[in-house]
Amino acid sequence: MSDLDALSAAYQNLKSRNQNIDMTRGKPAAAQLDLAAAMFELVGNDDCKGADGTDYRNYGILAGIPEARALFAELMETTPDLVIAGGNGSLQMMYDVLQGAVVFGVPGGDGPWRDAKFLCPVPGYDRHFAICERLGIGMIPVEMNDDGPDMDAVEALVAEDASIKGIWCVPKYSNPTGAVYSDAVVDRLAAMTCAAPDFRIMWDNAYVVHHLTGEIAAVKNIQKAAEAVGNPDRILTFVSTSKISLAGAGVAAMAASKVNVEDALERMFYSSIGPDKINQLRHVRFFKNKAGIEAHMLKHAAIIGPKFAAVEKAMSKAFDGTGLATWTKPAGGYFVSVDLMDGCAAETVKLCADAGVKLTASGACFPYGNDPRDRNIRLAPTMPTVDELERAMEVFCTTAKMVCLRKAAG
Amino acid sequence: MSDLDALSAAYQNLKSRNQNIDMTRGKPAAAQLDLAAAMFELVGNDDCKGADGTDYRNYGILAGIPEARALFAELMETTPDLVIAGGNGSLQMMYDVLQGAVVFGVPGGDGPWRDAKFLCPVPGYDRHFAICERLGIGMIPVEMNDDGPDMDAVEALVAEDASIKGIWCVPKYSNPTGAVYSDAVVDRLAAMTCAAPDFRIMWDNAYVVHHLTGEIAAVKNIQKAAEAVGNPDRILTFVSTSKISLAGAGVAAMAASKVNVEDALERMFYSSIGPDKINQLRHVRFFKNKAGIEAHMLKHAAIIGPKFAAVEKAMSKAFDGTGLATWTKPAGGYFVSVDLMDGCAAETVKLCADAGVKLTASGACFPYGNDPRDRNIRLAPTMPTVDELERAMEVFCTTAKMVCLRKAAG
Secondary structure, three states: OOHHHHHHHHHHHHHOOOOOEEEOOOOOOHHHHHOOHHHHHOOOOOOOEOOOOOEOOOOOOOOOOHHHHHHHHHHHOOOHHHEEEOOOOHHHHHHHHHHHHHHOOOOOOOOOOOOOEEEEEEOOOHHHHHHHHHHOOEEEEEEEEOOEEOHHHHHHHHHHOOOEEEEEEOOOOOOOOOOOOOHHHHHHHHHOOOOOOOOEEEEEOOOOOOEOOOOOOOOOOHHHHHHHOOOHHHEEEEEEOOOOOOOOOOOEEEEEOHHHHHHHHHHHHOOOOOOOHHHHHHHHHHHOOHHHHHHHHHHHHHHHHHHHHHHHHHHHHHHOOOOOEEEOOOOEOOOEEEEEOOOOHHHHHHHHHHOOEEEOOOOOOOHHHOOOOOOEEEEOOOOOOHHHHHHHHHHHHHHHHHHHHHHHOO | OOHHHHHHHHHHHHHOOOOOEEEOOOOOOHHHHHOOHHHHHOOOOOOOEOOOOOEOOOOOOOOOOHHHHHHHHHHHOOOHHHEEEOOOOHHHHHHHHHHHHHHOOOOOOOOOOOOOEEEEEEOOOHHHHHHHHHHOOEEEEEEEEOOEEOHHHHHHHHHHOOOEEEEEEOOOOOOOOOOOOOHHHHHHHHHOOOOOOOOEEEEEOOOOOOEOOOOOOOOOOHHHHHHHOOOHHHEEEEEEOOOOOOOOOOOEEEEEOHHHHHHHHHHHHOOOOOOOHHHHHHHHHHHOOHHHHHHHHHHHHHHHHHHHHHHHHHHHHHHOOOOOEEEOOOOEOOOEEEEEOOOOHHHHHHHHHHOOEEEOOOOOOOHHHOOOOOOEEEEOOOOOOHHHHHHHHHHHHHHHHHHHHHHHOO
16 A cells, blocks of 8 residues: 555544544633633722722723733833733734724824735734735735744835835744744844835734743844834834733733824724723732743643644654655744645645644635645644644644645646 | 802802812712622633633634623613624724724725714714714714704705715713603604615614613614614614723623624624623623613612702702703713803803813813804713712802803893
8 A cells, every 4th residue: 555545544534533623723722721710809899999099990091000001011121101001802902003004094104004015924823914904905925934024025125115014023933933033133124224104013922921842032122123223113012911811801912102102092092991901900910020921821831832742743753754844843822834745735724624623724824815835734732632632633644644645646 | 249249259269179079071980880899709710601611711702702692682672693792892882883984884885984974963972073073074963852863954964965974872861961862753763864875873872771760761772663664774773881880891782783793793803802701701690681780770870869969959059040051850871961051161161170170071062072152061970979069069050150140241
């Protein structure tokens, strides 16, 4: 029996097991959410005032409670006055910034963005790309390297084309490759000459403390780097506790220059009665400070580290020396990015689904869902149990290898 | 000593007391927020799953948890599938609808709203008008009567002008007059011929259960009325628990036709990771059903009813038979609307502030802050204590009377 015949037989056998495992999204597992159990109990009705006596149950405080702004300021390496602590999703804040740009423009620009374009390092985060697509912001893919986007390409593009208004960046443990931006890339992004005076770097620091191993990545503070070269308003930084505390009941924050913070607050005035300050207070009491967050993240790493190890073990066993696939070995974040032979991703995702293992749609990590080489697959190992994950990876590796060999056989 | 001299002396005397009382906004008092004290304890980490086992701590469920949609459906007299349970503010939902209309358009229309206008019953809610102003939606004031807007004027305007895309309505205990829309007004709004095919009624049912007395107002279901005449997509209804549970940590909801709900969910997909489902669950467990909400609102009425009575008593004592002022005697809601002699509102608000009593800015209840007769003042009695309120009303009545008499004296 040929390798391909053996794989096909193995695939049919796996398919007959009628499994149902979901690896589509980067969702924390229940065991991770349990780590924040104490948070539910930390704020009571008699105990929900600020240091100055402000009743956090009532309306108001658009920029978030001072305690939460201080916590995020420490995490984001800035000062509390330059932080907005918001609702339960940084996606909302990012969407709001870009919709605001399209409707009103941003400081330093000449009014609403028209026919704007964004640079999109690929593979990247599908929800970022969806925002652009929805708002009619054109997307230009640029290559993602191990130390950040291809800066030669980025610099050339932004210098020439004033319609390029920004770039999406996940600087630490990037989604999905796990790449960590180097200091050189940060400096070049901060200092590069942009034809658009209102160019914005959407710095989605979603995995700022989401380490998987003892190898703790540090990314240079791009806001400070931009200030140093006279571009303070270029940077908008986002974080959230969705993957720190509770995915659906966390707190998101934005940090930026004074001008950009004021612009965001002006926009929020019209739409917001203020964030849920009680939930912000829960977070402040639970984490206390950055050290508290970092200690908490070690517990997350203890839960999901073995899952990433299971992915690596399975990939290595199946593909080492085959030349059929390359994949990332992230030191943090939520994903493993796999590149198969060209033309094999969509078929692999489809056949995995047929065998009961749901993966992120192929192409999802590219603008308009279009992976030009049809080779990239994002694996999201956090949600299943280790046991489920091992079974899922058996399906994935068998299927991917079978698809590649078929393709190679023509 | 003339009446005016006596009032001026009294004003100077009151001013010398250095009071500091804030009646600017319709905020619930701490005692009202205390009524929801048990809510803080109702959801714990081991107890936050839905009936179908869904973990409400995690991402997702854009339309809100089924239990919350069911609760709001009962409150809003519709079915759960036509309800979106959202975040902590209905203002956000209303803003999102109108910004969506400006950027994308709404179902039944021909694309983004351009040079759109809205009808604004006056006096009305300043935050409604602020949304329009921000989004460049022109505002046309129409007179507010005791049973709703002047429908002859409304019908004439919307029939002729296709750029008039909607109307703001607070149908029950309207802000600020306390007016309750009659069945006839509801029917005319639902059935009127609109030149704009995508006309929308922003039905902000902010005070749906906010009764002050035993006189419980019922407003006819406008969604059903609109469906009956073939205009199901005309209506967007909003409520929130901000003035039922916690002002800053409540839950808002929107109800509409299937087409409009799908449109809203499509918009939310790009910006939301789902609402805070844990907080929704707290609300469901606390209130259980509409009867639970209604029972809870009786406790609110017991707290704020005496405050409205204090306003009425002071106004009646100061102004009965003078011809200097008229004012509303609401059976619900959060405000008393006062009309002084023409030309006396701004001066009264200013002099009250000088004497330590902050009132809502004069003109706030009109588009662009422009009260053409400079006579309307909104009183917000809920936040101060009864004692503070009595002192504040002494300042207000003395000041208003003095300003009116001065004006009358030329």
